[in-house]
Amino acid sequence: MSRLAIQKTYKLYIGGKFPRSESGRFYAINDSKGNLIANMCLASRKDFRNAVVIARNAQSSWANSSALNKGQILYRIAEMLEGRKEQFIAELIAQGETAENAKNEVLLAIDRLVYFAGWSDKYQQFFSCINPVSSAHFNFSVLEPVGVVAVIAPEKQSLLGLISVIAPAIVGGNTVIVLASESKPLSAISFAEVLNSSDVPGGVVNILTGKKEELVNQFASHMDLNSIIYCGTDEQLILSISELASNNVKRTTFYKKNDWSSDSCESPYFIEKTQEVKTTWHPTEI
Amino acid sequence: MQKKAENKMFKASWAYDEAPESTNHIQLKKQYDLYIDGKFTKPVKGQYFDTIDPSTNEKIASVAEATSEDIDKAVEAAKKAFVGWSKLSGKERGKYIFRIARLIQERAREFAVIESLDGGKPIRESRDIDIPLAANHFFYYAGWADKLAYAFPNRSPKPIGVVGQIIPWNFPLLMAAWKLAPALATGNTIVLKPAETTPLTALKLAEIIHESGLPKGVVNIVTGAGETGAAIVNHPNVDKIAFTGSTNVGKYIQKAIAGTHKKLTLELGGKGANIIFEDAAIDQAVEGIINAIFFNQGHVCCAGSRLFVQESVAKLVIDKLKIRMETLIVGNPLDKNTDIGAINSKKQLQTIENYIKIGLNEGSEIYQADCKLPAKGNWCAPTLFLNVSQSHRIVQEEIFGPVLAIQTFRTIDEVIEKANNTPYGLSAGVWTQNGAKIFHLTQKLKAGVVWANTFNKFDPTSPFGGTNESGFGREGGLHGLKPYVKFD
Amino acid sequence: MIPNLDNLPVYDTAGVNERIARFCSRSIKSNSKLEGLRLALSMVDLTTLEGKDTTGKVKQICYKAMHPHDSLKNIPTVAAVCVYPAQVANAVNALKGSGIQVASVATAFPSGQSSLEVKLLDTKFAVDQGANEIDMVISRGQFLAGNYQYVFDEIVAVKKVCGQAHLKVILETGELDTLDNVRKASELAIYAGADFIKTSTGKIQPAATMQVTYVMLDAIKDYYIKTGKMIGMKPAGGISTSKIALQYLVMLNEVLGEKWMNKNYFRFGASSLVNDILMQLVKAETGNYQSSNYFSKD
The missing domain is CATH 3.40.309.10 (Aldehyde Dehydrogenase; Chain A, domain 2)
Structure with a gap:
């Protein structure tokens, strides 16, 4: 007997909840034959603004959770993703990937989460140092998260690219607001469901779906964002992000790579991109 | 009024006589030209401005005003010099930087007096803090020149190219040292602009750099005000800007170089x-x-x-x-x-x-x-x-x-x-x-x-720099190398 | 009554050192230097505290106190001569009519390891012999054991026996270990009735340092703010050159100011300092650097 499948509704992911866009708008994602796969929420400026408030409020407690705890949570995400990998593979295929590519991408994405989970209590040791100053002071430099980070996710490799960019940001104690791949947004929202069931505190990762042309300038000009990462090659967007970022001296990172599957995407230097160096002095004389 | 009297309770009675540092040993010219391609060069447009002693508002010397034509020449010289300087072994680069450190130490007293004369800071500070720290900064980064691989494990750092550096008037020589030393150690060539109110120690540093035998064009020192700085920032052949100054100007620079290949570090307010x-x-x-x-x-x-x-x-x-x-x-x-x-x-x-x-x-x-x-x-x-x-x-x-x-x-x-x-x-x-x-x-x-339990302490080994609108990038220490290298 | 020692200011050594570096970097030139040197000379407690002290030795040092260097005009005498109790009578005799004070160490100097009874007798003897200043030592052992009341009561008792004589209380800071302890001991001494507080016996290293002196001046300052009463200060031991003495005076000048800049409120416990000051004064007058051969060593 045939049975009508239940279709999934894709919504936004903000503050650990799945709201629809306050604007009530949507855009359609079709497969290569033009059949509707899903209607995605078309996030508005206000959705974005709300997400920033939530991400800001979540940031300090996330940063203050122990390194071990952050590592375990990232590992938990990997576990949950592993358990649902078939769904993710199917979604990628539905969005036009070949079966082999889709499988590779999902497996790599899981492994990448495990990779960065392992860094959570190690990267500080790699980047911190004690500075041998000439005066009688103990002086050390450590990394601290930059704060709230906006991420314009890669258009292709919509799952692997997304995870490769946000894992190093959150393992370093930042909270993020992501604009998912515009053309392949399904994996990002399904990934939000994984996040939501993985002990990731609400507000640490916030995912919007929508149009770059509407939202990127909002991301770049928001005065309460500390950093913006753009994955892509649109020189016009890079120019306007760079210009608007100067409003509040935002740190900008541009990843122009097309392929997030290579080993070169795994290093603690990705974590360093969203960190600040803090140096502390204290006298040592008694 | 009564409050004042209360604070007079422990008023010192022993007034110290004047103890001026002697100015006999300093050598100052009446007019300073631009230091471009290893030569002191007259500005193309022939314009000069006065640098003033802020404690008397009297003129000390005239200083060349670099225009975009001069910046073209300086960047061109730096670009040419980059070919050889970036290929020189780290060991050899380091030796030049060590030499600069020593030459500053030898002329420390002269530098201290000129710094106080030109900028108005107490000689106690320029003598005990600014000048020794500047020399030590060169000394610190000189030692890094042949050890860069250890600073960036699993990566191969490369110099960026021509670096434009714009520094403020509050610590004129020290800021020049903060900018030049790591840039040189990592193999870049430089166009540096000191602030228009305090150009003299940077120009004296140009003399030292000249004496050190540093290849021509590796360091170019150009003087002028905001327009000169803008010419550096906007020059297409400059690959990186390092700026210390106000947050407003920092934002302007960040915007101005948007969409270009230029890297940026900012140390702001x-x-x-x-x-x-x-x-x-x-x-x-x-x-x-x-x-x-x-x-x-x-x-x-x-x-x-x-x-x-x-x-x-x-x-x-x-x-x-x-x-x-x-x-x-x-x-x-x-x-x-x-x-x-x-x-x-x-x-x-x-x-x-x-x-x-x-x-x-x-x-x-x-x-x-x-x-x-x-x-x-x-x-x-x-x-x-x-x-x-x-x-x-x-x-x-x-x-x-x-x-x-x-x-x-x-x-x-x-x-x-x-x-x-x-x-x-x-x-x-x-x-x-x-x-x-x-x-x-x-x-x-x-x-x-x-x-x-302390404040305002500085050391070449200690990274310095801000978060948020105080800028990005660090100067000093291991972390101070990163702004001057690129990776494949 | 014993003061509350729980809420005393604490000290951060690195910070104290920074402040002292500021004093030491003051450049004292021309007239201000001469003024400082003369002032320092007038503040010296010329000291001999040796087992081998004799009548002859005490006479010699007293003569030096009255006639530091007769070829120099307009120089002051020292403030006092400081001796053991057994030599007080000799000193009083030798200094008669000079206006120079006779100070005597007392209370089982330098260790203070004796009974209160003996200490009081020791003090009484020195006073009876004619000492107008008594330099007592505190019981450091009791202090370090936390018996502050004992230390306090002892000072009160000695003060009583002193009568008209001024009491200087030696903390022996070289045995007190921390600046916080120095402050605590200063507080005890001041509240127990000390006219002066003094760093050291000169028998323990380190003797006076600018650090401990700074902390003691700070205690004096706070006491003055609170009560309006002025306590004197005497660093002793290790201050052997004019340069160091001037640095102490800069500190005094900038911490306590003009009211303390005289021998009634500040003394140097020293012996070789006098000749070094004299050499500097002669150098200023003649323009020539001096040899110690031209200055009497008594």
């Missing part, structure tokens, strides 16, 4: 919080307050210009601070007993005086040390504003002068919130004898540098 808890060593904290705000006339981006005192000790701390301020000697920068020198320029003095007016108009209570100010020149008495709050402009905005805004607080969370309630994030200070409180605060304070 600040409004540092200096926090005194009731369990602090109070007298040392008072000394720390003095050092935090009156060091270099308060012309310090990381100055502790917002003081937070716990209410239970507020009266005690403020009384002691006032008593201590009475012993500060304001005057001739070249006098070895001067604690606070001249304000760097008329323009800056106007800015400071304007903020003092704003503070008064906002209804804050003012206290100024009862010190004699010289008749000629640019001077500002050490100033406190009491009973201010977060919403006062003198609390929010960088004054860049010897003006301290004092607030009280009751609890730890309150003071953390207030201290972090600023777009800046450069420096902060904490004073308490409680270890856990120190670590709690140093973690929570939004700042690139935190001084606990």
Whole structure:
């Protein structure tokens, strides 16, 4: 007997909840034959603004959770993703990937989460140092998260690219607001469901779906964002992000790579991109 | 009036005679040209401007004004020199930098006098802090030149190319050292512009660089004001900009280079919080307050210009601070007993005086040390504003002068919130004898540098730089190499 | 009554050192230097505290106290001569009519390891012999054991026996270990009735340092703010050159100011310092650097 499948509704992911866009708008994602796969929420400026408030409020407690705890949570995400990998593979295929590519991408994405989970209590040791100053002071430099980070996710490799960019940001104690791949947004929202069931505190990762042309300038000009990462090659967007970022001296990172599957995407230097160096002095004389 | 008398309780009676540092041994020319491609070169348009002694407002020398034509020549020279300099072995590069460090040490006294003459800072500071730190900075980075692979494990660092560096007037030679030393060690070539009010020590440094035999074109030093700086920033063959200065100009630069290949580091303004808890060593904290705000006339981006005192000790701390301020000697920068020198320029003095007016108009209570100010020149008495709050402009905005805004607080969370309630994030200070409180605060304070039970300390090995609108990138230490390298 | 020692200011050594570096970097030139040197000379407690002290030795040092260097005009005499109790009578005799004070160490100097009874007798003997200043030592052992009341009561008792004689209380800071302890001991001494507080016996290293002196001046300052009463200060031991003496005076000038800048409120416990000051004064007058051969060593 045939049975009508239940279709999934894709919504936004903000503050650990799945709201629809306050604007009530949507855009359609079709497969290569033009059949509707899903209607995605078309996030508005206000959705974005709300997400920033939530991400800001979540940031300090996330940063203050122990390194071990952050590592375990990232590992938990990997576990949950592993358990649902078939769904993710199917979604990628539905969005036009070949079966082999889709499988590779999902497996790599899981492994990448495990990779960065392992860094959570190690990267500080790699980047911190004690500075041998000439005066009688103990002086050390450590990394601290930059704060709230906006991420314009890669258009292709919509799952692997997304995870490769946000894992190093959150393992370093930042909270993020992501604009998912515009053309392949399904994996990002399904990934939000994984996040939501993985002990990731609400507000640490916030995912919007929508149009770059509407939202990127909002991301770049928001005065309460500390950093913006753009994955892509649109020189016009890079120019306007760079210009608007100067409003509040935002740190900008541009990843122009097309392929997030290579080993070169795994290093603690990705974590360093969203960190600040803090140096502390204290006298040592008694 | 009665308050003043109270602070006279311990008024010093023994007036020290003048102890001016001798100026006999310094060599200054009447006119300085641009240092481009290993030669002192007249500016293309032939224009010169005066550099002034801010303690008398008398002219010291004329200095060439570089226009975009001169910047073209300087960048061209740097680009040509990059080919050879970037290929030179790290060991050899390092030896040139060591040599520069030594030459500064040998002429330290001359540099100190010129620094105080041109910039107005007390000779005690230029002699004991600026010049030795500048030499040590070259010494520190010289040693890195052949060890860069160890600074970036699993990566291969490469020089960026031609670096444009624009530095401020508050620590003229030291900022030149902060910029040049890591850029040279990593194999870049440089066009450096000192500030228009304090070009002389950078030009003396050009002489030293020349004596050191550094290949021509590796370091080019060009003088001028904002337009000269803009010509460097906008030059298509410049690959990186390193800027220290105001947040406004920093934002302008970040915008100006948007969409280009240029890399950027910014060291901008600040409004540092200096926090005194009731369990602090109070007298040392008072000394720390003095050092935090009156060091270099308060012309310090990381100055502790917002003081937070716990209410239970507020009266005690403020009384002691006032008593201590009475012993500060304001005057001739070249006098070895001067604690606070001249304000760097008329323009800056106007800015400071304007903020003092704003503070008064906002209804804050003012206290100024009862010190004699010289008749000629640019001077500002050490100033406190009491009973201010977060919403006062003198609390929010960088004054860049010897003006301290004092607030009280009751609890730890309150003071953390207030201290972090600023777009800046450069420096902060904490004073308490409680270890856990120190670590709690140093973690929570939004700042690139935190001084606990001390303030305004600098060292070549110690990374310095800000968060948020205080800029990005670090200078000093291992982390100070990164802004000057690129990776494949 | 014993003061509350729980809420005393604490000290951060690095901070104290920074402040002291500021004093030491003051450049004292021309007239201000001469003024400082003369002042320092007038503040010296010329001291001999040796087992081998004799009548002859005490006479010699007293003559030096009255006639530091007769070829120099307009120089002051020292403030006092400081001796053991057994030599007080000799000193009083030798200094008669000079206006120079006779100070005597007492209370089982230098260790203070004796009974209160003996200490009081020791003090009484020195006073009876004619000493107008008594330099007592505190019981450091009791202090370090936390018996502050004992230390306090002892000073009160000695003060009583002193009568008209000024009491200087030696903390022996070289045995007190921390600056916080120095402050605590200063507080005890001041509240127990000390006219002066003094750093050291000269028998223990380190003797006077600028650090401990700074902390003691700070205690004096706070006491003055609170009560309006002025306590004197005497660093002793290790201050052997004019340069160091001038640095102490800069510190005094900038911490306590003009009221303390005289021998009634500040003394140097020293012996070789006098000749070094004299050499500097002669150098200033003649322009020539001096040899110690031209200055009497008594």
